[in-house]
Structure formats: C-alpha cells, structure tokens
Amino acid sequence: MLKTKASPFEAEYENPIISGPIWRQLLYFFFPILFGSFFQQMYNTVDAIIVGQFVGKAALAAVGGSTNVLISFLVNLFVGISSGATVIIAQLYGAQRYDDVRKTVHTSMALTLIAGAAITVLGFVLSKPALLLMGTPADILDYATTYMQIYFLGSIASFLYNIGSGILRAVGDTKRPLYFLIAACMTNIVLDIILVVGLRMGVTGVALATILSQIVAAILVMLTLTRTSAPHQVQWKAIRMDVGSLRDILRVGIPTGLQSNMYTISNILLQASVNSFGTNTVAAWTAFGKVDGFYWMVCNAFGIAITTFVGQNYGAGKYHRVRKATRLCLIMTFAASALIGGFFCLFAHPLLGMFTTDSEVLTQGMRILYLTSPFYVCFVCIEILSGAIRGTGNSLVPMILTCFGVCVLRIAWVFLVLPIYHVFDMITISYPVSWTICSIMFIIYYLKGNWMKVNYSLDTDA
Numbered sequence: 173m174l175k176t177k178a179s180p181f182e183a184e185y186e187n188p189i190i191s192g193p194i195w196r197q198l199l200y201f202f203f204p205i206l207f208g209s210f211f212q213q214m215y216n217t218v219d220a221i222i223v224g225q226f227v228g229k230a231a232l233a234a235v236g237g238s239t240n241v242l243i244s245f246l247v248n249l250f251v252g253i254s255s256g257a258t259v260i261i262a263q264l265y266g267a268q269r270y271d272d273v274r275k276t277v278h279t280s281m282a283l284t285l286i287a288g289a290a291i292t293v294l295g296f297v298l299s300k301p302a303l304l305l306m307g308t309p310a311d312i313l314d315y316a317t318t319y320m321q322i323y324f325l326g327s328i329a330s331f332l333y334n335i336g337s338g339i340l341r342a343v344g345d346t347k348r349p350l351y352f353l354i355a356a357c358m359t360n361i362v363l364d365i366i367l368v369v370g371l372r373m374g375v376t377g378v379a380l381a382t383i384l385s386q387i388v389a390a391i392l393v394m395l396t397l398t399r400t401s402a403p404h405q406v407q408w409k410a411i412r413m414d415v416g417s418l419r420d421i422l423r424v425g426i427p428t429g430l431q432s433n434m435y436t437i438s439n440i441l442l443q444a445s446v447n448s449f450g451t452n453t454v455a456a457w458t459a460f461g462k463v464d465g466f467y468w469m470v471c472n473a474f475g476i477a478i479t480t481f482v483g484q485n486y487g488a489g490k491y492h493r494v495r496k497a498t499r500l501c502l503i504m505t506f507a508a509s510a511l512i513g514g515f516f517c518l519f520a521h522p523l524l525g526m527f528t529t530d531s532e533v534l535t536q537g538m539r540i541l542y543l544t545s546p547f548y549v550c551f552v553c554i555e556i557l558s559g560a561i562r563g564t565g566n567s568l569v570p571m572i573l574t575c576f577g578v579c580v581l582r583i584a585w586v587f588l589v590l591p592i593y594h595v596f597d598m599i600t601i602s603y604p605v606s607w608t609i610c611s612i613m614f615i616i617y618y619l620k621g622n623w624m625k626v627n628y629s630l631d632t633d634a
Contacts, residue, residue, distance in 0.1 A: 189344050189481060190266050190488040194497045198504065201477035204346035209469040211350075211357045219378055222364045227374050239316045242302055243323060245433055246295065250287055250331055252429020254280070255479070256421045258338035259563055261404065262483030265343050266490075270403035272417070277339055277397075278410045279417035284335045288328030295324025315375045322376065326383025329390040336393030341480050343404050352392040360385035420565070427571035428562060434571075434579040442599060445586055449596050456536035463523045463541065467512050467548055474505045475559040482563025491624065498560040505556055509548040516545040540600050547604035553611035553618075554578075561623045569617060577610025 189197050257280040264272045299320035300313070308316055333356075337349035360381050367377030397406040446457050478501045485493040516523065524537040554577070558570035585602045617623065 189484045190490050190493070194481075194493060194500055195504075198474075198477050198481060198497060198501055201341070201346050201480055202473050202504075204350040205341075205476050206469060206473040208350045208353045209473060211353050218361050218364060219382070222368050223375070223378055226369050227378075239303070239320050239323075242299075243320065244436055246291060247330070248432040248436065249426075249429040250291070251334055252427075252432055253283070253287070253421065253425035254331075254335045254338040255428045255562075256423070256425020256567070257283075257335060258342045259424045259479060259483045259565060259567075260417070260420045261339055261342035262480050262563070263487030263565065265403070266484030266487030268488075273403045274405075274410070275414045276417040276421065277404050277406060278412060279414045280335050280339070280421060281406055281411045282413050283418065283421065284331045285328065285411070288331040291327040291331075292324055295327065296321050299324065319375045319379045322379035323382060326386045329383065329386040332390040333386060333393050336390070336397055339397065339404050340393070341476070342483065343402065344480075344484070348396055349393070352389045352396075355392060356385040356389035359388045424562065424565055424567045427567040431558075431567070431571040431574045434575055438579045438582040441583060441586055442602070445590060445599055446596075452530070452532045453536055453596055455530070455533045456540060459524050459533065459537045460540045460544075462526075463516060464544070467509070467516075467545070470508055470512065471505060471548075471551065471555050474501055474508070475555040477501065477559075478556055479559040479563040482560045486564045486624070494560070494564075494624065498556065501560075502552060502556050505552045506549055509552055513545040513548045516541055536596075539597070543597065543600045544603055547607065550604055550607040550611055553614045554607065557614040557618045561618070564624050566623050569621065569623065570614075573610065573613045573617060577613050578606050581606045581609060 257276065261273055261276050261280075264270075264276060300317045303313060303316050303320070333352070337352065340346075340349050363381035363384055364378060367373045367381055371377060373380070394406065397404065398408070399405075446453060478497065481497050481501075482494050485491075485497065520538040520541045521534065524534055524541070554574070558574065561567075561570055582602055585598075585605070589602075590598050
C-alpha cells in the first residue's frame, strides 16, 4: 500500500486507533455513538409527544406512518453513501495517504450538495403523489404533505451533517458529532415549544423546528471541518468530484444503503400482517417497539464502532488488530445483548406499562418481549461481522447475505408459514428465526470467505 510524502501533521500525530489498546478504542467509539443515538431517539420522541398532545392524533399520524417510511427510505440511501465515505476515508487515514483523504473528503462534499439538491426538488414535488400511492387516509393527507414538503427543504443541511459527522468519525473524532447532535436536539425541543405550543403552528411548526435544528447541526459540523488544519479539512473552493474517489464511495455506500432499506421493506410487510390482528395487537407491537428500540441503539453503536476501527486498521495494514477487534467486539456485543435481553424479560411489565395501562395490550406486549428479547444474541453476528467486513471496503456481500437471510426469508415466512399457522406468535418468531439463519450465513462467510485481502508485508501484531 503506497504512502504519500509525510506531512507536518503526520510527523506530529500518532494515531491511537491503529496502535492503542483495542478494547479502549472500541469503547471510545461506542459510547459517543450510543449517546448520539439516544439523543436522536429523544429528538423524535419529543416531536411525537408535542404533536400528539398539542395538535391531535391526525397530526401525530401525519408525522409518523407513511411519511416516516418514505423519509426513512430516501434518507437511508444517503446515510449508506455517507457510510461509504466514512469507510474509505478511515482506510486512507489509517494508511496515512493524506492527499487521497483530501480528494475523498471534497468528493463526498460535492456528492452531498448534488444529492441534497436533487432530494429537495424530488421530495417537494413527489410528496403528495407518493402519499396517495401508499393509501394515506384523507384526514391526514394535507398534514402529511405539508410535513414532508417542509422536511425535504432541509435535505442539504441534513446530508451535510451526516457526511460531516461521518468524516469526523473516520479520523477518530466521535465526540464532536455527539455534541452537535445534542445542540440540534435542544434546538428542536425549544423550537417545538415556541412554534407548536406557543405560536400554534401545528405540523408546519414541527417541520420548521426539525429543519432549523438540522441547519444548526450542519453549520457546527462545517465550521469544524473548515477550520481544522488536519488532512480532512474542507476548503470550499476545492469541492469537486474525483472520479476514483466517487467510485470507491459508491462501491461501499450504495450496498450499505440498500442493506438498510431491506430491513425497512421487510418490516413494512410484517407491519401489514400485524395490522390484520387488530387494534390491541398493533398497540402492543408499538409499545414493544419503543422498548425494543433501546437494544438496537446499543447494537448499532457497536456496529458503527467496529466498521470505523476496522477501516483505519485495515488501511494501515494492521490485519491482526482487525481480527482481534472483531472478536473482542463480538464478545462485548454478546454480553450487552444477553444483559439487555435478560433485563427486558425481568422488567417487561413496568417497561411496557410506561406506554399503556390496558391489560390486554400489556399481556400481548409482554408475550412479544418474551419471544424476542432472549434471542437478541442471535443478531449479534449480523451486526458485528457485517460491520467488520464493510470496514475493509466490501459492502456488497453483507448486503446480499442480509437480503436473503432477512428480507427474503421474512417475506417467504409471511406468504408460506403465516397462512398455515395464522397466529400472532408466528410473526414474532420470524425475527429470531431470520436472525439465527442470517447469523449462520455471516459466520460461514467470515470464516471461509475471502473478505479481507491481506498484504502480508504490512501485517503486524502491533
């Protein structure tokens, strides 16, 4: 692996990610990402509480449901692309190829501005047709259209924050993206209170609060990137497309974005099946989802941590550290999954009781929790092994394995198994079954597949 000429920055800085204790560096990544996920969740929860309490159930439905699915589907694609930029920059940074870091940073910025502008126009124009296509109820259609159109006006700011925070994490800075997200979250809460509670602007106020808080986060991250003297500095006049950098970003990013949307697609289908079991079941599933979300915050934080760690060490030729970190991260995530699953089982009633007092809903929600949370450990290999493999720049295989192990299997389950055993437990069981099968596929590929192309002349135990 070629290196560029050493720079003053290179001479002064020793990168602890490629030389420090592995467990410490993994946790250094993990906790800021976890706290960031927590604040992101609080961000969305506060929106829902204020809309539901001060505007009404129609407005609450408008900022969730179909709008949430459509926004998530489009945003996931770009978040995947930003993950591609994070992986490539982490590899180049670990290899101390700082000229290539600069090219990739400025290419990712150019891509962000183009994609943000395109999504702004498409989202604004197609919001209402897309909502009609999804069968959005007439009483919430206007609310939902207003929310989506305003939301998409903030696409460039949202994308700048995502790509900017990804660049910072790629070079080992996990704290400042967290601080910026906290600032955005606080801004959103204050603006929600002012615009919705105070000025009675309804859904328009919620949407404005959201995009203004995204602008705050984007400004903070761009100030950080433009004022640094490190190789990942952004210079506005240098923003342009480099064909080689763009190819590498899209090679990793597009499969990652598609992989995220496979979960979305399969869950949409399962949600339709859940709806067929009636209001109590839907309410129980919703309450369960609020509790269940805490586990996914933890698991996803480990996944992002291992991807960035592997990216830098793979780029630096520290292949032993890649393997050791993957094993260590598996152990950490298994332990966390077992503890959280056990905690959910022990305290199922009080946890679900925060969202409902209906006895039938509570009973059903507890059963769902009992049938899923003990099996969180079955998902660990999917998250950690796909993250580690993606960190080497190989994101196509994780996407394919996830497609067959999760998406295709759950669709087949709905059409082949559920009609024969039409009880709600069969929907719930589809989750641990798909996790187990997909994990086995990842383990086989991790052990047998040629996922890490090793240059043995660079490999060290350091």
